[in-house]
Amino acid sequence: MNLAIIKLAWQQFCQQYHSADSRLLRWTQFLLVLFLLTLSMTTSSIKHYLDTNLQQLLGADMVISQYEPISASHKKFLHSQSDTMSVSRLINITLTNKTLWQKVQLKVVDEFYPIQGSLKTSTELSINGETTAFGPQQGELWVDLRLYKSLNLDIGQSLILGGQTFIVKRIIHHEPDRIMEGHSVAMRAMINQIDLARIQIEKNKTKYRYLLNANEQQITGLLSWVKSTLPAAKSMHKKGNHPLASFWQRVENFIGLASVLLFLMAAIAIDQAGRRQLLNQKRFIAVCMSMGLSQFSSIYMSFIQWLISFILLLLPAILLSYVLQFFAIEQMQQTFEGLAANWQLLPVLKTLAVLFLLLLTFQIPQWVEIYQVSVAGLIRQKLDQRNVIYRIAFSVISIGLLTIVYSDNALLTGLILGSLALTVFLLMGLTWLVLTVAQKVTQGATGLIPFSFFMMKQRLLSKTMQILGVGLCATLLLFTLSLMKDLGQTMSKYMRTHDGNLIISQAQKSHINALKVWSEKSNSVIKQLKPFTYSQLVKVNGKSLAEHSDKPSDSMATLQKPVRLHWTNKIPKNNQLISGKWWQSKPTNWHQISVEEEIMTDMNLNLGDTLRFIILNQSYQFTITASHEFKAGKGTMTFWFQIPSTAREHIEANTLYMGSMELTDEAWSGLSSLWQQYPALRLTSVKEITHRFDQTLTMIIKLVSVFSIMIILFALLVIAASVQGYEADEKIKNGLLLSFGQSKLMCLKLSVFEWCITGIIASSGAVFGTWIAGVLIYKSQFSLTYTPDIIWIISTLLSTVFIVCIAGLMNNKNNLNVSIKRLLA
DSSP, X not given: OOXXXXXXXXXXXXXXTTSHHHHHXXXXXXXXXHHHHHHHHHHHHHHHHHHHHHHHHSSSSEEEEXXXXXXXXXXXXXXXXXXXXXXXXXXXXXXXETTEEEEXXXXXEOTTOOSSSOEEEESSSOSSOEEESSOOOTTEEEEEHHHHHHTTXXXXXXXXXXXXXXXXXXXXXXXXXXGGGTTOOOEEEEEEHHHHTTSOOOOTTOEEEEEEEOOHHHHHHHHXXXXXXXXXXXXXXXXXXXXXXXXXXXXXXXXXXXXXXXXXXXXXXXXXXXXXHHHHHHHHHXXXXXXXXXXXXXXXXXXXXXXXXXXXXXXXXXXXXXXXXXXXXXHHTTTSTTOOOOOOHHHHHHHHHHHHHXXXXXXXXXXXXXXXXXXXXXXXXXXXXXXXXXXXXXXXXXXXXXXXXXXXXXXXXXXHHHHHHHHHHXXXXXXXXXXXXXXXXXXXXXXXXXXXXXXXXXXXXXXXXXXXXXXXXXXHHXXXXXXXXXXXHHHHHHHHHHHTTEEEEEEOHHHHHHHHHHXXXXXXXXXXXXXXXXXXXXXXXXXXXXXXXXXXXXXXXXXXXXXXXXXXXXXXXXEEEEEEOOOOSSOXXXXXXXXXXXXXXXXXXXXXXXXXXXXXXXXXXXXXXXEEEEOTXXXXXXXXXXXXXXXXXXXXXXXXXXXXXXXXXXGGGGHHHHHHHOTTOXXXXXXXXXXXXXXXXXXXXXXXXXXXXXXXXXXXXXXXXXXXXTHHHHHHHHHHHHHTTOOHHHHHHHHHHHHHHHHHHHHHHHHHHHHHHXXXXXXXXXXXXXXXXXXXXXXXXXXXXXXXXXXXXXXXXXXHSOOHHHXXX
């Protein structure tokens, strides 16, 4: 290691430390490090919480769950391979009390429950319950605190469930196996398994859970047995993965993917702020090379100088990230009860390594430029267009790697990044077009405006970079706030128009008959009904889902559970064929299936692939012959998987129905009588669906709004970097104007006009980018037409122009303080 070079690098670092360009570079890198370190520390704390939580709240040494009961021989085997076993079932029902109703997850437990942990209940409203050794006795109904309050219940009162009377006996405070519900917030009730035989509840999509006490050797053997014998089952043990692990992985992926825009804006800021710093560095290296310094040593010196800067900003970034993680964890304690800060060193070191490589990638074009230029070239400072290509290429590579690491939805990621790419190209093209046309039109005229367009055209590159930074910032803010707002309104209006005001999400034939009778009495109308059965996808091309794809995604999470399988001969009116060929009416080959296009993309499926489903413990294999997607205009109900109607004759399963109704205002109060007789009948109002949808949108908007603060900071850094990078040119321009007798007020007006043009072009590009994103995502995800809120768009446009002008002038004020003598000196 050459100490002389390190000493030179340190001297150069100290000389440039207080320069405006150096400050901008440090702030840009500091914010990137701060953001990803905070994410890493928070993630580390959550993963530690999930591991600890799994060991304490699983309620058994091992749990096996599936949506079909296991055979008697399999149950006997589980008894032989465990010390204790308890069987419970979970059924989704609707519970009523007079005119009040609530969706409930009913748990049916046996006499051995619980086998580990504490079941805490009380006989009165209280914060803490007492430990209860056993579950409900025959004829008792236990409810959780939220359900107790929601239905306005009283201890000792009677409720009708499935035609039978139950007594509300206790309030549930804590279940030892609650962790198995993941992030479900369903209200809960509990009965004894003896009562299940006497109530009229259809057991479709019932989840069977087998809690086992076993040693490590038994668990190892059971895991292998489950994998080979029960392909549709899901097993969990204390040293395995938490149910929320994949959920948090998807959240982390979303935030990490959103950081792509931060890196894109950071690349612009680093490029602009580093422009003038690179010139000073090249002059210094030119002197050193004239004294015998080699090209390799010059790059080494530049690397050491950058490394010193990176290391010195780590300490404050780590300390501030440590503080910020407490605020992040506090916000997530509603989802992760008992979560506390407990980050690990290794994940943080991995994040620092990734950050080091990404930021290092941004510096490579500068070192390439230093390496390729001779001493004479360094002195003349001749511009090489290839260096611009290098800067763009390495920025794209860095951002591309970040996208690959964090993306878990290829289609949606492609749409968002494609929209951003189109926005970038539009901003570049619009900048060139506006400035070129404006210069041509005003070429023969005199005055402030023609001169402004002439000067902006001469500084086309700097203006393009400024507009790109501001435009991308406005695009993200407009997209998240305006698009999400419009989406909620559009979905609510569309569902109300095509699906009535009540959704039938699951009904049996007996339910349909009762609904028809009830609808005639209540003057309601059944608008549509579609048959289906529940099926669980267990293998793709002979491989399990885990073997086929190990990347967490929303599609994968949904396919872990039974999904609706619909049969039809014709393409539904609200679907359209995307690829392949739809089967003919009543085909002899019934082993054909059409898959929703987004699932094809997310799960990496192709035409000709084989899918194996489990339906009522029977295995059925289908070959993908077509793919379809939703088409607006004939209702919102669609299915991921569709098969020929002739397949229904060969499948042993219960036929269920999904549909919608239009209820009169007076009919709503009569629903409770239906649910008392048929508690497994699943009905959901469109108002409730849109309310849940709006709650999700609100949560997303809060998350992105916090993230948008980072975007705004980077936008300001981009503006500042663009001003600093071309400060010398601005001073020359203002000096020339002053030399021609113009006042500083005229120079200020010229700056205001330039920043107004910058803001208008950037805002126009942001509006276009949001519109493109809206059209693509609405079409792909919902098959709806995106109609933006014009007032919101205009308000955003004017606000962006105003903010850009203020920010630009604040950063540009030093360039107005110039004298002709100083320029000539």
